[in-house]
Amino acid sequence: MEPRPQLSRIPPFDRLPAETLARVAEAVDVLFFRRDQTVLTEQEAPDSLYVLTQGSVQVLAGGEVIARYGPEDCFDLEALLRRRSPGRIVAREDTVCLALPRAEFLYLLAECPEFADPLFAELAGRTAGSRPVDTHGELAGFMIAKIGDAYVHPPLQVTAASSIHEAARAMRDNRATSLLVVREDGEIGICSGTDLRNAVVIERRSPDAPVGDIASYGLVSLEEDDFLFNALLTMTRHSISRVVIRHDGAIRGVLEQVDLLSYLSNHSHLIAVQIERAGSREELAKASHELTRVIEALHGKGVKLRYIGQLLSELNKKLLGKLFTLIAPPELIDNACLVVMGSEGREEQILKTDQDNALLLRDGYTHPGLDAITQAFTEALVAFGYPPCPGNIMVSNPYWTKPLGAFKDEIFNWIKRPSEDGFMHFAIFFDAMPVAGDTALLDEAKRYLHQQLQSNSGFFAHFARATVSFETPLGFFQNFVTGKDGQHRDELDLKKGGIFPLTHGVRSLALEHRLEPTNTLERIEALEAKGVLTPARAAELTEALTMMSTLRLTTGLRKLKAGLPQDNFVNPNELNKLERELLRDSFKIVNEFKKFITFHFKLNLVT
Incomplete structure (x- = not known):
């Protein structure tokens, strides 16, 4: 293959004067790579600029694709300038490249602005344009920030026998907002300044009472090398404002909510607190309307979609669960299970597209105002920005609010008497996830679902169709x-x-x-x-x-x-x-x- 005619058609080589193009064509080598063959290993210092004439390559880092190149693309300019490849470059198919030696490439950059300017413009455009799918950009984002990157408060410990007064003085002297409480059996609990104040002021405990009696045990802890985002997710899931941080199992300190928020610079956890403290639908609506801003902030930081989905799922579950407690009486909550289904159940609905929810009731339980409650629930979600489901798959539809036994009857019909609507309903329900109430009701429904499938293997093919x-x-x-x-x-x-x-x-x-x-x-x-x-x-x-x-x-x-x-x-x-x-x-x-x-x-x- 003669390189010169090939290069004359490929930007920015097509801008070179004839004599310069001839010099470049004389210097390049023609390289062939088989499918899945490695062109450059990660961190390898390339000695050439590669110009693709046939086939394609991709750059892999951390097991994910961070860039792709096809015919007439040059790669990897960044690797050549920094003297290391950002990832492993692999041929996606049988590929032909022209390899321009680094010395010749640097000569063109220095002597030929008609070559250098468009090449750097293309690099800038590729970097900016690929941001939504470029996971390599996250290396500067908080998705790869570790807990150790944020401020972790040194562990302040007292024995469980210490008095509340002594614990308060220790916190004051060390300017701490919490401390760890060690019992004689070795179990460790945690106590915050709020816990101390409530014990003395609200509960009228004596300042000389042992602090071990008011500490919370069963610590929620994470390892120091875990991701900060997991700490955020953990705080949101457990409705707590601090987690204990360990290093190789030993306690290193405490990560406070305020320090995590100052590092991440977004208000997703504050929204979780808003949801928890909401005393009315109006207050809950304010928290709901903040969710889109959180999505934009996380997406703008280059956070992986999977983790945005997980966090939004936790916030949405809290939101729906809180709304249910504001509308439904405790007796109904104890005898029912509110579930989200479809993309919500899969933690894959990020923007507010529509509602997919259901309510399983305990067999034999009835509530006279149930219709009004479910209707109010659906209308409140609409006001929060969640559009009604076009297929009416919502608790306000009696088909999706009924006793466990009736749901089992539906499951039986979906499997034993298959229909187009039945397959759709089965698929939606199969992805169900509990939000509030007695989760054992959903567990029982899914156990029954799998039992019915054991004697109906032909269902799988019809379902997969x-x-x-x-x-x-x-x-x-x-x-x-x-x-x-x-x-x-x-x-x-x-x-x-x-x-x-x-x-x-x-x-x-x-x-x-x-x-x-x-x-x-x-x-x-x-x-x-x-x-x-x-x-x-x-x-x-x-x-x-x-x-x-x-x-x-x-x-x-x-x-x-x-x-x-x-x-x-x-x-x-x-x-x-x-x-x-x-x-x-x-x-x-x-x-x-x-x-x-x-x-x-x-x-x-x-x-």
């Missing part, structure tokens, strides 16, 4: 297939075309193997662990689902700012080059997964 019910919006020549007219002209449906086939196909496999997780990424990990999915396929599915979900979130936030309704449509022409290539590759993975599901469940034989 929905995986291939929508066409992937990718044409024969790998071009995007978009709407030709109407409201969604030049747009494609990310959910129907890509996200749903992946989530439902994975859900079908999880159902077949009786896996407990409801989150799709956790299901993929569990399926890989059981050998159902190969590591390569599991990685591809994770990558594709994350990319498309991130793109949907980015588009959704942009539409939200523009005052447009939330939907699942995106215009490929509005994406940058890297995003388009990643979306195209994601749809390819979807098509391959559909083939896998078709073969696995023998869908060609299902009628």
Whole structure:
């Protein structure tokens, strides 16, 4: 292959004078890489700039794709300048590259501005444009910040026999807001300044009473090398304002809520506190309206979508649970289980798209004002910004609020008398997650569900068939297939075309193997662990689902700012080059997964 004609068509080499281009063509080497062959290892110092003429490569760091390059792309400029590769660069297919020696490359940068300027502009554009899906950018973000990076208060300890007065003096002398209390049996508890004040002022305890009697035991603790985000998630989940930090099991100190918040610079935990303290629907609504700002802040910091989903799921569960306690009497709460389903149950609904909830009642229990309560619950969520479910899958619909026995009857019908609506209802309910009330009711319903499936193996194939019910919006020549007219002209449906086939196909496999997780990424990990999915396929599915979900979130936030309704449509022409290539590759993975599901469940034989 003659390099000169190739280079003359590739920017920015096409801007070089003829004599300079001839010099460059003389210096380059032609390299061939087989599929999956490593081009550069992580941290390796490259000696050439690579120019792709055929095939493609991807950069892997931390097990994830942080960049991709296709024909006529140059890589890796950043690695060449910094003298180390940010990740392992691997050929995605049989690939041909022209390798320009570093010395010649530096000569062009210094002597040929017509070459250097567009090259750096392309690098800047690629870096900025790829942010929504570029996990390497998180190295400067708080997702990789460790607990040890924040301020951890030194451990202040007293014995359980110490008096409340002595404990208060120790906290004052050490300017601490809490201390650890050690009992004679070695168990350690924690006591805050608020606990001391309440004990003396509110409960009228004597200052000479032992502090061990008011301490809280069963410490919630994390390791020092854990992520700060996990500390935030833990505080939110347990409704606490401090966690004990350990190093190799030994207590290192206490991480306070205020220090964590000052490091993370967002108010997600404060929203959790607002929810807990809300005494009315109006106060709860204020906290609800802050959730979108939290999403924008986390997404803007480059936080992985999976962790945003987990945090928002915890906040949403707290929100719905609190709303239920404000509306429903304690007797109803004790005899019912409020659940979220569908994408909410999978911890994958980030923006407020619609409601998917149900209420399981204890058999034999009735409440005279139940209809009014469930209607008020749905209307309150609408006021909070959660649109009604188009399919009316809400507690205000009597079909989704009934005794456990009636739900079992529905499960029986969904499985034994399958129908299109039955499969949809089954899929939604299978992803259910408890929010408030007696969680044993949902546990019993799911046990019954799996019992009924034991004698109906043919159900799995019929259930999985929905995986291939929508066409992937990718044409024969790998071009995007978009709407030709109407409201969604030049747009494609990310959910129907890509996200749903992946989530439902994975859900079908999880159902077949009786896996407990409801989150799709956790299901993929569990399926890989059981050998159902190969590591390569599991990685591809994770990558594709994350990319498309991130793109949907980015588009959704942009539409939200523009005052447009939330939907699942995106215009490929509005994406940058890297995003388009990643979306195209994601749809390819979807098509391959559909083939896998078709073969696995023998869908060609299902009628």
